[in-house]
Amino acid sequence: MHALACKRCRQGSGPMGDRYWQQYAHQSQIDKQKSKMAKITPRSKDFSEWYLDVIREADMADYAPVRGCIVVKPYGWSLYENMRDFLDRRFKETGHSNAAFPLFIPMSFLQKEAQHVKGFSPELAVVTIGGGETLEEPLAVRPTSETIIGSMYAQWVKSYRDLPVLINTWNSVVRWEKRTKPFLRTMEFYWQEGHTAHATHDEAMEEVLRMLGVYADHASEECAIPVIQGRKSISERFAGADNTFSIEAMMGDKKALQAGTSHDLGQNFARAFEIKYLDRDNTEKLCWTTSWGMSWRMLGAVIMTHGDDQGLRLPPKIAPVQVVIVPIYKNDTEKSSVFETAERIYKEIKAAGLRVKLDDREETPGFKFNDWEMRGVPVRVEIGPKDVANRAAALARRDIPGKAGKSFVPQDGLVQRVQVLLVEVHNSLLQQATAFRDANIHEVNTYEELKEVVEDGFALAPVADDPEVDAKIKEETRATNRNFPTQQAAGEWKCIITGKPVRERALFGKAY
RNA sequence: CGGGGCGUGGCGCAGUCCGGUUAGCGCGCUUGAUUUGGGUUCAAGAGGUCGGUGGUUCAAAUCCACUCGCCCCGACCA
Numbered sequence: 001m002h003a004l005a006c007k008r009c010r011q012g013s014g015p016m017g018d019r020y021w022q023q024y025a026h027q028s029q030i031d032k033q034k035s036k037m038a039k040i041t042p043r044s045k046d047f048s049e050w051y052l053d054v055i056r057e058a059d060m061a062d063y064a065p066v067r068g069c070i071v072v073k074p075y076g077w078s079l080y081e082n083m084r085d086f087l088d089r090r091f092k093e094t095g096h097s098n099a100a101f102p103l104f105i106p107m108s109f110l111q112k113e114a115q116h117v118k119g120f121s122p123e124l125a126v127v128t129i130g131g132g133e134t135l136e137e138p139l140a141v142r143p144t145s146e147t148i149i150g151s152m153y154a155q156w157v158k159s160y161r162d163l164p165v166l167i168n169t170w171n172s173v174v175r176w177e178k179r180t181k182p183f184l185r186t187m188e189f190y191w192q193e194g195h196t197a198h199a200t201h202d203e204a205m206e207e208v209l210r211m212l213g214v215y216a217d218h219a220s221e222e223c224a225i226p227v228i229q230g231r232k233s234i235s236e237r238f239a240g241a242d243n244t245f246s247i248e249a250m251m252g253d254k255k256a257l258q259a260g261t262s263h264d265l266g267q268n269f270a271r272a273f274e275i276k277y278l279d280r281d282n283t284e285k286l287c288w289t290t291s292w293g294m295s296w297r298m299l300g301a302v303i304m305t306h307g308d309d310q311g312l313r314l315p316p317k318i319a320p321v322q323v324v325i326v327p328i329y330k331n332d333t334e335k336s337s338v339f340e341t342a343e344r345i346y347k348e349i350k351a352a353g354l355r356v357k358l359d360d361r362e363e364t365p366g367f368k369f370n371d372w373e374m375r376g377v378p379v380r381v382e383i384g385p386k387d388v389a390n391r392a393a394a395l396a397r398r399d400i401p402g403k404a405g406k407s408f409v410p411q412d413g414l415v416q417r418v419q420v421l422l423v424e425v426h427n428s429l430l431q432q433a434t435a436f437r438d439a440n441i442h443e444v445n446t447y448e449e450l451k452e453v454v455e456d457g458f459a460l461a462p463v464a465d466d467p468e469v470d471a472k473i474k475e476e477t478r479a480t481n482r483n484f485p486t487q488q489a490a491g492e493w494k495c496i497i498t499g500k501p502v503r504e505r506a507l508f509g510k511a512y
Numbered sequence: 513c514g515g516g517g518c519g520u521g522g523c524g525c526a527g528u529c530c531g532g533u534u535a536g537c538g539c540g541c542u543u544g545a546u547u548u549g550g551g552u553u554c555a556a557g558a559g560g561u562c563g564g565u566g567g568u569u570c571a572a573a574u575c576c577a578c579u580c581g582c583c584c585c586g587a588c589c590a
Contacts, residue, residue, distance in 0.1 A: 039523080039539090039551095048584070056523085067581070123589075144590090177589070178513065185589070238590095246590095258590065295590050328549055366550040373550095384549055394549075402550090478586090512590095 040374070042309050047253040052182065054303055058312045058375045061182050068180035068187035072296070075375065078320035080190065080296050084170065086222045086318065087192065087294065090214050096166045096194060101148050103171075104139040109147040112272040116146065119239020123175040125187075141174040146240065146265070146291055149195045150273035157197060157287060160279050164207070165197040183300035184257070184512050191295030197275055197287040201266070204288035208264045211292040212245045215260035223298060224315035224429040225249050225305050226437055227259060228507060230483030235467035238291075242266035248482040248507060250437040251304035254457050256482050256509040259301050262292035300512075305433050312376025313398050315429055316422040323349055323356040323418055324377045328365045328384035342383045345393065345414060349381075352415045354422070373398060378425045379418055387411070397421055399428045443505070447473075447496045450508060454479035458509040462493035462502045469497045473508065482507040 039057050041049040055061050060076030063069075072080065088098070104127065111117045125141040128134060142148065153165055172190045180186050194211060198204040212229055219225045227247035237244045241263040249259050269275065270286040279285050306313040316322050327342045329335040342358055349356040357377075359368050365382070372380060382394035393414055397405040409417055440457035444450045453459035454477050463469050463481070470481045484504045495502045 046584090052583085063582080119589095173590090175589070179588085189590070191590070261590070293590070297590055326549095330548060334548095364548050364550090364552060366548080366552085368551090369549095370551050382549065386549075 040309065040311055043252060043307070044309075047304075048181075050307075050309075051300075051304060054307050054311050054374075055182050060299070060303075060312075063182075066187070068177055070182045070186050072190075075320055076299065079299055079302070079314070079318055082318040082320065083218075083222065083296075083298055084192070087214075087218055088168075088170070090218060091168045091192075091194065094166075094210060094214060096168045096196075099167050099169055100171070101142075101145050101152070101169055103142055105142050105145075105148045107138045107140055109151060110140055112147065113240045113268055115268070116240035116272075120144070120175075123177065125174045125176055142171070143173055143175050144291075144293070145169065145171070145173075145193050145195065146269055146289075147273070149193075150269040150275060150289070153195075153197050153287070153289070154273045154275045157275055157277050160199055160277050163197060163199045163277060163287065164203065165195075166207075167196070168192055168194040181300075183296055183303070185297075189295050189297070191293050191297075194290070194292045196290045197270070198289070199277065199279070199285070199287070201264075201288045204290050205264055208243075208245060208262045208290045208292070211290075212247065212260070212262040215247050215262070215292070215294055218294075219247060219249065219259060219298070219301075220430060222315065222317045223302050223305075224426050224433060225259070225301055226430065226434040228483065228485050229487070230485040230507065232261075232483050233465050233467075233470055233481040233506060235470045236481060236483075238263045240265060240268050241291075242268065245486075246483050248509075249301050249305060250433075250440060250458060250509070251301065251512070252307065252436075253304070254440050254509070256458065256480075256507075256511040257297070257301050257304070258482070258511070259298055260292070260294040263290060265289040265291060306429050307376075308401070310370070310401065311374030313429065314376035314378060316378040316426050319376065319378055320355065321357045321372075321375070321377045322354050322422060323379045323381060324368075324372045325349075325356065325358045325381045325383060326365055326368045326372070327358070327360070328382060330385070334385045337388050338383055338385060341388050341411070345381065345383065345411065348415050349418060352419065354418065369396075373401075379421050381414070381418070395421065397425050397428075399425045399432070441507075445493065445496065450479075450496060451477050454508050454510060458482070458507055460485070460488070460505040460507055461496050462504070463506050464495040464498050464500050464502050465504075465506075466495075466498065469495065472497060477508075478510055479508045480511050482509055482511060 040053040043050045058075065059073055061073055062071045064071045107126065110120065120143045124143055127139040127141065157163065157165060170192045172188050174188050177185050177187050196207050198207060216227050216229050219227045227249045229247050230245065232244035232246055238261065243264040245262045246258050247260045249257050251257050267286045267288055269289050275287040275289065276284050277287060302315065303312060325342050325346055327338045329338045346356055346358045376398060378398050380396040387393050391411045392408055393411055395407050395409055395417065441460060442453045442457060443460045444453055445462065450459045450461045474480050484506045488505055492501055492503055
């Protein structure tokens with residue numbers, strides 16, 4: 001009946017038809033407004049949808065033809081490169097060298113460390129055919145490189161003089177994930193793995209904590225993300241580690257994201273791969289090894305920590321474009337004078353070593369403002385005819401939206417102003433993220449309190465480091481034990497589950 | 513892997529219930545004008561084997577089966 005009526009509307013004239021078209025036209029107007037102004041789902045409406053929208057609109061990544069894999073586009077990759085370069089510099093400063101290890105790992109290697117193979121076998125991709133022939137021994141696509149690197153270290157380390165071995169490798173690994181999300185959990189992900197071997201456990205522990213500190217510094221100094229360093233609970237440890245440490249960050253939806261890990265591997269891999277050295281006392285000893293990693297997941301953290309309804313807000317130090325110049329003009333005469341100024345300013349900013357872009361596209365200024373805001377560019381310089389006449393410029397900062405973040409400044413000293421502003425934007429983003437996080441972490445002393453707090457934030461609760469405790473809390477609240485923060489007040493409390501006396505609080509929250 | 517939702521030009525959707533002419537709309541794209549200090553406006557264009565496969569039918573975007581993918585919620589993870 002209804003379809004018939006519509007058909008009649010389409011074909012026919014008369015009152016019904018007119019009403020149909022009127023209604024249709026009205027609907028179109030709404031659609032237009034919607035699609036124009038809301039390319040990005042508001043963060044408050046649907047955080048997950050917002051996250052995906054931002055990645056698409058900021059031109060960071062695209063879905064690959066293979067399930068669970070992404071293509072990182074130039075804008076996203078540039079961000080990754082900047083992050084990587086900062087980290088790499090820090091690794092070099094702490095005495096590490098880069099090297100490369102194979103993508104393929106003999107299955108037997110993974111099986112040498114019992115916990116390790118147990119932990120990783122569910123998510124292994126395994127190559128069984130090569131060159132058209134069935135392989136004698138299947139090759140795992142590396143899910144991480146402890147085993148293959150361990151096997152090499154066993155060959156390289158003979159004497160105490162060979163220690164420590166301090167190597168890092170930038171690569172990608174594959175883990176067969178059930179549920180994926182761009183940057184946060186993809187089947188293949190890019191990261192770095194540091195692998196070190198030491199003569200003593202003390203030295204290894206020093207390394208583990210040093211690198212955890214490097215990650216924490218990188219997160220706050222370069223990514224403007226405050227993190228909580230701590231020790232993972234027994235149930236959250238890396239497969240094959242004696243101890244795992246992590247940095248945990250709070251995202252804009254108050255969920256936790258593990259942004260980096262550092263493992264004390266004890267002598268587990270040394271034993272499995274016979275990484276031994278002859279000590280000064282002429283006895284053969286097992287090494288102590290560590291590993292630590294940080295992945296492109298950190299980009300997800302940057303998006304989810306700083307982003308707003310307009311899109312990305314990038315920390316200046318890692319932003320692919322730190323300053324964008326938008327020229328404003330009405331006609332060719334204005335255009336040439338505006339561009340003359342804009343190009344001069346562009347050169348000055350570039351000469352100062354900043355990543356600057358002059359947007360010479362044939363679009364309206366308003367369009368460009370929104371476009372670059374979506375991409376998270378920290379500072380925008382506007383040059384129009386009035387500015388040319390007044391030797392001035394408009395400066396807008398991405399961390400403060402709208403007119404409040406706009407100022408009008410003289411062209412003289414503009415570069416210095418921009419440099420100062422970039423630092424301010426960084427500080428402001430870090431400050432905003434820290435304030436948000438701190439406002440949403442609460443100390444609790446009972447299980448009831450924890451249940452309430454983790455509904456909308458993190459809870460710091462005294463608990464025993466016991467897998468059963470973690471499991472119970474997780475099952476009943478969906479919140480997980482993120483870590484036992486390194487920095488916390490000393491004291492003695494009762495575990496909120498077991499009632500046993502404990503000396504530490506753990507951080508609980510719903511996590512990615 | 514379980515529960516739910518969705519696959520229709522690059523993006524967002526209508527049409528599917530109840531099968532029937534050349535499958536529409538907005539954004540985006542191209543061209544030309546117009547505009548330009550916060551997503552200009554107008555005109556003319558280009559662009560779609562309706563996720564895929566098989567079936568039912570004179571006829572399938574529409575019905576049926578299978579399959580693939582995406583999103584959300586649970587079990588596992590950087």
